[in-house]
Amino acid sequence: MKYSDLQEESWWHHPESAYDPSLPKEFDAVMIGWLGNKVESIGVISDADLQHLEDLCETRYIDQALLGYHTCEICNKYDDRGEVLLIHEDKYFVVPHMIIHYVKDHKYLPPDEFLSALDQIEA
Ligand SMILES: [Zn+2]
Secondary structure (H helix, E strand, O other): OEOOOOOEEEEEOOHHHEOOOOOOOEEEEEEOOOEOOOOOOEOOOOHHHHHHHHHHHHHOEEOOHHHOOEEOOOOOOOEEOOEEEEEEOOEEEEEEOOHHHHHHHHOEOOOHHHHHHHHOOOO
């Protein structure tokens, strides 16, 4: 799946497979990191941001098992599945769990708006 960064989409998931079953099932999402087969925003994030991103992937995971595994379309060598959700103010950022791979191995640089929201999450 490919979406532009900060693109808005109607989104849904199975609350029972989310880290918090009381999350809404449907909501308006802001898409981050749905790269498809190329990285349009390249750069290096700080170690602190990478740590925040890894924490996010661990604590805010939603297993979209029905969608199955997705192979990275950039290198075709990495499989992952599921997504993570960062709720900040009134925004719901929906991010593929594979974002860690994109950042580490393909130098994907997420938008500032997302990185600053990431800085403000509670551990
Ligand atoms: Zn890859």
